[in-house]
Amino acid sequence: xxxxxxxxxxxxxxxxxxxxxxxxxxxxxxxxxxxxxxxxxxxxxxxxxxxxxxxxxxxxxxxxxxxxxxxxx
Amino acid sequence: xxxxxxxxxxxxxxxxxxxxxxxxxxxxxxxxxxxxxxxxxxxxxxxxxxxxxxxxxxxxxxxxxxxxxxxxxxxxxxxxxxxxxxxxxxxxxxxxxxxxxxxxxxxxxxxxxxxxxxxxxxxxxxxxxxxxxxxxxxxxxx
Numbered sequence: 580x581x582x583x584x585x586x587x588x589x590x591x592x593x594x595x596x597x598x599x600x601x602x603x604x605x606x607x608x609x610x611x612x613x614x615x616x617x618x619x620x621x622x623x624x625x626x627x628x629x630x631x632x633x634x635x636x637x638x639x640x641x642x643x644x645x646x647x648x649x650x651x652x
Numbered sequence: 653x654x655x656x657x658x659x660x661x662x663x664x665x666x667x668x669x670x671x672x673x674x675x676x677x678x679x680x681x682x683x684x685x686x687x688x689x690x691x692x693x694x695x696x697x698x699x700x701x702x703x704x705x706x707x708x709x710x711x712x713x714x715x716x717x718x719x720x721x722x723x724x725x726x727x728x729x730x731x732x733x734x735x736x737x738x739x740x741x742x743x744x745x746x747x748x749x750x751x752x753x754x755x756x757x758x759x760x761x762x763x764x765x766x767x768x769x770x771x772x773x774x775x776x777x778x779x780x781x782x783x784x785x786x787x788x789x790x791x792x793x794x
Contacts, residue, residue, distance in 0.1 A: 583793075583794075610731070611658075611731075612656075612723075613790075614731040614732075617731060617793055620793070622792070622793025622794065623793055625731075626730055
């Protein structure tokens with residue numbers, strides 16, 4: 580199964596925001612819950628616009644949520 | 653397996669398209685193996701298959717949209733759009749290959765029935781490839 584090279588802390592951040600559900604986050608940023616699941620499980624890298632929307636919801640800088648992880652050769 | 657509304661909708665389209673064209677090609681096979689059946693009867697079968705397919709799609713997709721109304725989102729989000737675009741791109745190559753093969757088959761065997769059915773085969777295959785590609789991307793990720 581392919582994993583994208585961008586890892587994220589969304590699950591942890593949701594937990595820290597009063598256990599925000601995937602559905603609540605999805606509604607806040609205008610995507611489906613399946614897309615949140617795909618991002619959290621690193622099956623999908625969001626666009627820059629969506630990444631900023633997520634950062635805006637959590638009120639943290641982008642790099643606190645997403646980190647680039649180079650592929651090991 | 654936990655499927656989203658989009659995946660269920662694609663599965664429905666895949667099943668309807670496959671069933672309808674399995675029926676159509678079984679009738680084509682009947683015409684090819686039995687010379688007593690007129691070739692022109694296939695035109696009526698084809699129009700019937702297209703009509704039933706469109707009707708079945710409208711009914712089933714409408715029922716699904718009502719059942720899963722909480723999941724239905726106009727136009728989908730960016731991930732769904734990307735999956736659709738990638739699948740359309742792959743299905744486009746299959747269709748273009750089919751057009752070339754149909755042209756070559758007409759050169760080798762200039763029959764209207766043959767030409768029409770080679771076009772239909774590749775149209776159906778490209779549709780199925782498009783649906784299957786979307787399902788793979790939904791399950792496997794991108």
